[in-house]
Amino acid sequence: MNTPKEKPWSRLHEMLDRGDAADEIESLLEDLEPADMLHAVFTLTPDDQRALLSTLAPEKAASLVEDLPDTHVAELMEEMRAGDAATIVEEMTSDHRVDVLAELDAANAEAIIAELDEDEATEVRDLINYPPDQAGGLMMTEFAAYPMALSVREVVDDITADTVDYEFLTVHYIYVVVRKKKLKGVIRLRDLVFADPDQPIGRIAKPALTVSPESTLDELEQFFDEHDIAAVPVVDERGSLLGIVRRRALLEALTERAEADNLKAAGIIGGDELRSMPVLVRSKRRLAWLSINIGLNILAASIIAMYEDTLTAVIALAVFLPIVSDMSGCSGNQAVAVSMRELTLGAALPEDVMRVWRKEAIVGMINGIALGALLGIAAWAWKGNPILGLVVGAALAANTIVAVSIGGTVPLILRRLKLDPAVASGPLLTTVTDMCGFFLLLSLASLVLPMLS
Amino acid sequence: MNTPKEKPWSRLHEMLDRGDAADEIESLLEDLEPADMLHAVFTLTPDDQRALLSTLAPEKAASLVEDLPDTHVAELMEEMRAGDAATIVEEMTSDHRVDVLAELDAANAEAIIAELDEDEATEVRDLINYPPDQAGGLMMTEFAAYPMALSVREVVDDITADTVDYEFLTVHYIYVVVRKKKLKGVIRLRDLVFADPDQPIGRIAKPALTVSPESTLDELEQFFDEHDIAAVPVVDERGSLLGIVRRRALLEALTERAEADNLKAAGIIGGDELRSMPVLVRSKRRLAWLSINIGLNILAASIIAMYEDTLTAVIALAVFLPIVSDMSGCSGNQAVAVSMRELTLGAALPEDVMRVWRKEAIVGMINGIALGALLGIAAWAWKGNPILGLVVGAALAANTIVAVSIGGTVPLILRRLKLDPAVASGPLLTTVTDMCGFFLLLSLASLVLPMLS
Secondary structure, eight states: OOOTTOOGGGGHHHHHHHTOOHHHHHHHHHTSOHHHHHHHHHHSOHHHHHHHHHHSOHHHHHHHHTTSOHHHHHHHHHTSOHHHHHHHHHTSOHHHHHHHHHHSOHHHHHHHHHHSOHHHHHHHHHHTTSOTTBHHHHOBOOOEEEETTSBHHHHHHHHHSTTSOGGGGGGOEEEEEETTTEEEEEEEHHHHHTSOTTSBHHHHOBOOOOBOTTOBHHHHHHHHHHOOOSEEEEEOTTOBEEEEEEHHHHHHHHHHHHHHHHHHHTTOOSSOOOTTSOHHHHHHHHHHHHHHHHHHHHHHHHHHHTTHHHHHHOTTHHHHHHHHHHHHHHHHHHHHHHHHHHHHHTSSOGGGHHHHHHHHHHHHHHHHHHHHHHHHHHHHHHHSOHHHHHHHHHHHHHHHHHHHHHHHHHHHHHHHTTOOHHHHHHHHHHHHHHHHHHHHHHHHHHHTHHHHO | OOOTTOOGGGGHHHHHHHTOOHHHHHHHHHTSOHHHHHHHHHHSOHHHHHHHHHHSOHHHHHHHHTTSOHHHHHHHHHTSOHHHHHHHHTTSOHHHHHHHHHHSOHHHHHHHHHHSOHHHHHHHHHHTTSOTTBHHHHOBOOOEEEETTSBHHHHHHHHHSTTSOGGGGGGOEEEEEETTTEEEEEEEHHHHHTSOTTSBHHHHOBOOOOBOTTOBHHHHHHHHHHOOOSEEEEEOTTOBEEEEEEHHHHHHHHHHHHHHHHHHHTTOOSSOOOTTSOHHHHHHHHHHHHHHHHHHHHHHHHHHHTTHHHHHHOTTHHHHHHHHHHHHHHHHHHHHHHHHHHHHHTSSOGGGHHHHHHHHHHHHHHHHHHHHHHHHHHHHHHHSOHHHHHHHHHHHHHHHHHHHHHHHHHHHHHHHTTOOHHHHHHHHHHHHHHHHHHHHHHHHHHHTHHHHO
16 A cells, blocks of 8 residues: 555554554564664654654664664653663663763763662763773773683683673683783683683783773774774773773774764754754754854954945945855865864874964965955956956955964864864854955955045 | 974984985884874975885885875875885785775876786786775785685694784684685684584584675675674675675775765865875865855855945945855754764665755744844844844845755755765855845845835
């Protein structure tokens, strides 16, 4: 009866409304490709998404939830009963679980944690205190650690016994500890199985490379660049093994950071936005940033208001004001993007302001002259007045140099001041270049006013 | 003698100039932290970077080069002697090697390939034909494959024999093949070592999950999301094993794509830019995009030129033209960023244009009214004319709806047309919203002109 264009998930909403049995809904979802399933979930309202999570078996819900952005999951869970949320949280891996709970406000998070069993609750409370962009916040606590006196055979027997879920052994390392927690060394699984079975594992362990829980994303990136291992143990200052950070977790965190920077640079701050969120939440978050911007815009435009007489005399100038503003923004944003990338790459350090500025100034000079000439000729051709062309061209040329100088250096300066360059670079750049551009164009015009009108 | 602020790498340039011995330079670099080393390299001119690569031992140069962006390495190698470049290329892993050669122009790449030994040259020529954003372009050809009739003991002996560099076995899979290439199954290394040594490996192999060389980044991302394995074999339509794609290679490709989109959205197209590149290359690439933009800007501003009479009558309007243009750009860019993210995430599909538009229109309405009210009140307060406030506010409100509608839907439409939304969304958005905003403000003002002046 379906029309050919109807999507298989179009019925999901009705099924949830009718309160269809979980297995019917599960079987519908199982028939979907993973991409379609993700898309199906996003087409639901948040309430329906919550209904779906509560309907599914907890392990199914957990695996669905692992594919959604953490902030989105946190928003869904804020409105769920803590008990329902906890049954799902219980099925998630330790690193992912903490990521989601860290996004909840403290009271909601604690309500969910209180529903977990005691060991897990204690662990989560420990982990949640680490910032999400440090090794402590990225680590998982599922790892294989054995006392150094055990024999190779005992360890192999324990691993191959099917009593524990050793799924996590995809990481392929055995950590050797003394006094339960103190890390003495590491053994690759393959070295373990090629070793003499009667040897104590302490004998074949190699010294372990470690990181501290405070290691930053950049430090971890460097570490994994240098060492071709799949996971690194995290130890505290007393040498106790706290967890492991998988290369995979790091790469995912780096991708998320890049995406978050991307969104912030475009003015989506205060959390990811998805169109399945309530309209007022989306509106409010966007407005928070827009209303700062409109203030900055009014400030910049006030420069124009100071030159009303010049404008009245040469109304053609009004045509060029938005062009100068826009083009300087474009040139400046190119420089911002290159600086952001060089910061990520390590090609520029926050203290390289002067080196970057010299490099940008030259590019700004060349491009400013080229763009100024283009716009100047257009202005001359339009009004037949070469002086108008000169004024317009010179203003754009000079402001291009200003724009790339600011665009190139502001991200470094903000990073040095420990501010987030992704958020603040854009508004700062456009406000200053607008003010400067309007001033250059209108003051130059005022100087030669008799020749223009 | 060094001043305390001098960086350890500040001498690198002089050492290269003097032609210091390789080992002195190598020992300087070895003393550096990896991040410092990367930074040291980026502070050199391209010529010095080439001199450095030629001076270092090839395996050192190769490992340095693996930390630099592929496009940058390609640009360095274009100007090196093919023989020098080839000795470095020889030391790189197969997947990385092809990434770099693919960035060179065909003649330069072939000159380097011709210097490789015959087997490697043939392999590179095969691999280089795959697009870099498909499994074929991401795969590496270092993997362990054995005929199915071999016994477990024979395979383990071969692997543990130190005659071959089995570094690549960090991937931990053994592929079982018949007739040299046809993939019959896969064995995890740990299953191999726990198995009866006299069994043929064909007996313990599991059916392998595979991808085709044409699999896209998105398909691979889905694959690795579903399957917790470290690498997937790539097979052609006849079932022959061509290579393996590591999870790590995929994640790196995804990060690179996100970064490239980021740069393109800001107008850095036609290749990554680093400030160590020649000024004219950087200028030219940026200008290519800027000169299209200035054309679009002139087009948009021509709307203003049509209303010179209205502007002359109410010169205050000139103040609001850049504000309407900027603010609409801001609102629209927020919508673009959310759409780009939803496309990446799979939360929006290219065919969701209408759904996205309805969602954006509501947000646009709310934010348009809020911003319009703000600007309207500011205009009223400034000139004491409520009608001016109404005109300005209404124009901004209406144009905000236009901007978010275009911003939200244009990325989906461009993707549907197989165009790159990262490049084209911004210029399209600002041109249309500028034209529309100028038209709304000035035509509204013309309608009520007697009440304004």
